[in-house]
Amino acid sequence: MSNITKEKLAAEDIAAQLTNAVHEHRLKPGAKLREDEVSDVFGVSRTIVRQALRALAFEGLLTIEKNRGAFVSKPSLKEAHEVFQARALLEPSTARSAAERTTVDDIALLERHIKEEHEALDRDQPGLALKLSGDFHLEIARIADQQTIEQFLKQLVSRSSLVIALYWKRRNALCESNAHHALVDALRSHDGSAAEALMKGHLLDIYSQLDLRECDKGATSLKEALRK
Amino acid sequence: MSNITKEKLAAEDIAAQLTNAVHEHRLKPGAKLREDEVSDVFGVSRTIVRQALRALAFEGLLTIEKNRGAFVSKPSLKEAHEVFQARALLEPSTARSAAERTTVDDIALLERHIKEEHEALDRDQPGLALKLSGDFHLEIARIADQQTIEQFLKQLVSRSSLVIALYWKRRNALCESNAHHALVDALRSHDGSAAEALMKGHLLDIYSQLDLRECDKGATSLKEALRK
């Protein structure tokens, strides 16, 4: 986790590192994050850790149960649906806006992004590839210059990562690179309608690859099942 | 502020009371919330106050400047635009979904809501009326059974309240009750298309009543201008 440096880490830094760990599926839904443990790992006081955990709970990445601690969230099937419904409302329109403002620098950035994603897959790091794939979507909101939507999308992408961890059908193949390439093409030619349609289709594509039937996914212990 | 009861208030309660105060424009954009002051008012420790302030900062209601404190946010013109653009993406579609699920109880609740809004206006409490008007929109997301969108909308309504405080043209007349009545009618008859269209128009209506030209609104002091 490369936190060898003894430099003073802020709550923000710790939140970012934990976020990466969850996005890359090194921390799986249901995992508990003890405050002492985290504070030992990062070498900071519990005060700071609590700030970080609380921030991540607001984003939906963690769930804090009173007097019990912080856990990586386990989105229900309903929440999984809601996440992709919300994305379907926000992202296509945002892609359209982005197409009207995309610069050559943006294109270069996006293409580098896709390249890194490929490299991660080649190196057998599907978690990293997934994280980069999420960042790609955030990048489009940034290009559209819509900070408010970008903020929401950040949360939705986070939750999508959890949903994928729980409900993804086949773990090996996430062959979305074509969709991302096509999107970059649409952005490059400032074709808003195409970008909007492509994004819409892309989201439906991901959505359709989720297994929405299974109800007791994950390592749900008997205790957890009985708790609620 | 009716906090006479000495019962132990949680961070959540304090956040709720502060939220009301901002929504009702008793606390105006730019106002500072000193931690000691708030903790004295509510009779709790700064620890709890800080939790509450941080939570409200995540919602966008407050802005926390490092080592300087928490202030009621002052959305920029760009942010004001973004808020209503995001609402335009989320709310019409949500109103459509709501129409398909509205029950008689929901209708009763909404109508009581509108009634209270009227009463508040009659009693010359425009702040309260505005808050109730915002709650009306949240209620529709609840009826649509879309918790994720409701969560985002909560933030957007909060920010809208700030935007209205800063950019509203004429403070006296907020004659939206007609629009809300029409929406309830559409929901009652389960007319999704009508609900969607009405919501779209309603949001545009509010949006058009904002004064988006003035750039140096509010009590921006010279110091604040020079700070950034």
Added chain:
DNA sequence: CAGGCATTAATTGTATACAATATGGGTTCG
């Protein structure tokens, strides 16, 4: 031997003391 109760350990929640930082006023020097 099973079930429930009590005691104990582990963990989170809260308050407070202390450190770091920003603000404002007053003094001094140009």
Added chain:
DNA sequence: CGAACCCATATTGTATACAATTAATGCCTG
């Protein structure tokens, strides 16, 4: 007279100590 600097004060940031709660273990009893 004005501007810049420095010190005193007010306010926020952080760590730590303590309280409250939960979970677990073992004991006692039926």
